Amino acid sequence: MNGNDTIEIPARKVKVTDSADICIVGGSCTGVFAAVRAARLGAKVILVEEQNRFGGVATCGLVGMWHSVYDITGEKQVIGGLTFEMLERLEKRGAVSEFRDPAESRRWGIRLNSEELTLELDAMVLEQKNIRVYLQTRYSETVRKPDGTVEALVLENKSGRFGVRADAFIDASGDAVLCRDAGFPLHFPAHPQPPTACARFSGWDTLGKFNLKEICDQHRDEFPDLPCGYAWSMDIPGSTLMMFAGTRVMHCDCSDADEITRGEFESRKQIRALMDLFRKIRPDSKLALETLPSVLGIREGGHIRSLAPLRGEEMLAGTDFPDTIGCGTYPVDIHGNEDESISFMYLTGQKLVYKASRLVSEERWLPEGKILPFYRIPLRCLIPEGTRNVISAGRMLDADPVAFGAVRVMVNLNQCGEAAGVAAWQAVHHRCGIAETDFRETRRLLTAGGSCFA
Ligand SMILES: Cc1cc2nc3c(=O)[nH]c(=O)nc-3n(C[C@H](O)[C@H](O)[C@H](O)COP(=O)(O)OP(=O)(O)OC[C@H]3O[C@@H](n4cnc5c(N)ncnc54)[C@H](O)[C@@H]3O)c2cc1C
Incomplete structure (x- = not known):
């Protein structure tokens, strides 16, 4: 064209x-x-x-x-x-x-x-x-x-x-x-947080104990689309299903329609690979894929x-703004867009950085003994x-x-x-x-x- x-x-x-x-x-x-x-x-x-x-x-x-x-x-x-x-x-x-x-x-x-x-x-x-x-x-x-x-x-x-x-x-x-x-x-941020497609499964408990990161790394040659990066999951109240948030589409510009299309396909391929992996290594499990999201989850x-950009420095200093309209306690949580990293700055003062699910650094961003009970928005x-x-x-x-x-x-x-x-x-x-x-x-x-x- x-x-x-x-x-x-x-x-x-x-x-x-x-x-x-x-x-x-x-x-x-x-x-x-x-x-x-x-x-x-x-x-x-x-x-x-x-x-x-x-x-x-x-x-x-x-x-x-x-x-x-x-x-x-x-x-x-x-x-x-x-x-x-x-x-x-x-x-x-x-x-x-x-x-x-x-x-x-x-x-x-x-x-x-x-x-x-x-x-x-x-x-x-x-x-x-x-x-x-x-x-x-x-x-x-x-x-x-x-x-x-x-x-x-x-x-x-x-x-x-x-x-x-x-x-x-x-x-x-x-x-x-x-x-x-x-x-x-x-x-637009230089490194926007990456998007993730979540999924719901039944029978997750029949998989037994495993370390997701390790099994994905062991089988990545056979299933190259397996997800990498931080994964978490949760039971759903009132349901027997489990929600899994573990896919990650790197370098995806979520403001671009072609990139979103790529992101939808790539994240679903990661879920396909995960299902194929479990079918191979846990053939007797009762795992079933129950729900895919109707939209890719965009983080950023x-x-x-x-009028006044919110700066991390002033927010984490506990600043009370003249126009405060809300409060929060969620830590600073940055998913890497270039690699498998994730970093957390907890309001307890701890800063933890993980790469490929392994803790690579641990320090305090607040002085010993200090915490920030909440921040303001x-x-x-x-x-x-x-x-x-x-x-x-x-x-x-x-x-x-x-x-x-x-x-x-x-x-x-x-x-x-x-x-x-x-x-x-x-x-x-x-x-x-x-x-x-x-x-x-x-x-x-x-x-x-x-x-x-x-
Ligand atoms: C995988 C993932 C896991 C996350 N985990 C958590 C978590 O555990 N807890 C948490 O609190 N946050 C979590 N977040 C962050 C949080 O979910 C999002 O930051 C938040 O939902 C964004 O809210 P929003 O209202 O800005 O946007 P959205 O939730 O994206 O809502 C925007 C709405 O606008 C609609 N819309 C867009 N364009 C148009 C249009 N042209 N016409 C009409 N409608 C339109 C969309 O359909 C949508 O309903 C997560 C995010 C992701 C992607």
């Missing part, structure tokens, strides 16, 4: 079929929590999701693991709001592991049943009569006024192309597609340029520079690699979603730009709605 080949698309009028105060692109828990918070404040909300369900990586990607709502001493609850509400709802269905016992959730995180989460997200959204949902609907274009303010979005689904208007917009697409199209520059893509790292009526929420937030390594997990991004929903409501309600919203009011409204950041 000649790279200069182009086609002309004739200008076409698109019918505007809906309008709202706030329109949200992306319906992971981040987007859903943004919608519910804004709706509870009285906003009319449009929520657009391209998959057939809400939840993003937590449901379509099969990752049913949230992290503790307590600080690392277990003495103080630091995450409340819709994360806590959702955990309570799941607890009633037997679909969550212990989360009220700080010791338990601190050690293992909080395991969720992703299918039950799907049902509870449906229920949580449908309870809000002022949220209009578009599932299986893809955001495709942004329409801007001459001053750059976003006026409408073009969406596409089975019914065709149509427009929706709103006063404010939340980009919860993970990939920052709306921010990108609205003209806000993105920056582009980041917005925000500010609102400004979600607000694109130069924005009038667009705010982001999710993994596209503006953070350096260290801060991103910690803040990128779901309980943290859930809080970002809630804050974005509240800030967008403020901008509409007070008729001001998102960057001019009063952060004290954001914090007050979040707290009144159950958030408990300290």
Whole structure:
């Protein structure tokens, strides 16, 4: 193909079929929590999701693991709001592991049943009569006024192309597609964290004891697609299946469509190789592959340029920002994109680096005897520079690699979603730009709605 080949698309009028105060692109828990918070404040909300369900990586990607709502001493609850509400709802269905016992959730995180989460997200959204949902609907274009303010979005689904208007917009697409199209520059890390396809298995316990890394290395000549890198797995509450997160696609630029296609195939080939390996070395086991994800799990893509990027140094110093909207305890966890490494900076002060599952270095990043009970997340790292009526929420937030390594997990991004929903409501309600919203009011409204950041 000649790279200069182009086609002309004739200008076409698109019918505007809906309008709202706030329109949200992306319906992971981040987007859903943004919608519910804004709706509870009285906003009319449009929520657009391209998959057939809400939840993003937590449901379509099969990752049913949230992290503790307590600080690392277990003495103080630091995450409340819709994360806590959702955990309570799941607890009633037997679909969550212990989360009220700080010791338990601190050690293992909080395991969720992703299918039950799907049902509870449906229920949580449908309870809000002022949220209009578009599932299986893809955001495709942004329409801007001459001053750059976003006026409408073009969406596409089975019914065709149509427009929706709103006063404010939340980009919860993970990939920052709306921010990108609205003209806000993105920056891309030199070494983005690699994507992973998870899978669910039955009969994993019939495999007996084994060291995954060792058996993969022993059989790599015969099964060259076997995964390498850090792997973890979890039992799924209310299910006999086991979720495995162990594939890794190196050097994958998840903002590029061809690369994503490669990533989908490569990660699934890794699962194929794993199944073939077990069939060979454990022929009598009852292992069965039960579920593949409907999307490759993306850890990192582009980041917005925000009013105030979150820097690891200040986050790990425990800085209390004037615009703090959330707290977290997840360690800095960086999966290597070039090799089989993974490094953790725990809030206990320990820094561990593994290569090919072997511990290669251990040191303290905090002085002996010191710990950081939790860190804080500010609102400004979600607000694109130069924005009038667009705010982001999710993994596209503006953070350096260290801060991103910690803040990128779901309980943290859930809080970002809630804050974005509240800030967008403020901008509409007070008729001001998102960057001019009063952060004290954001914090007050979040707290009144159950958030408990300290
Ligand atoms: C394999 C893996 C394991 C992980 N393990 C954990 C873990 O154990 N615990 C944890 O908390 N975090 C974990 N993470 C990190 C965490 O899951 C992600 O950082 C987080 O889910 C990102 O949330 P998000 O809302 O930004 O994006 P996503 O969850 O990706 O959601 C974005 C949503 O936007 C939708 N969307 C995108 N584009 C469009 C469009 N054009 N139109 C309409 N909708 C659109 C998508 O369909 C999706 O639903 C893991 C990540 C991966 C990949």
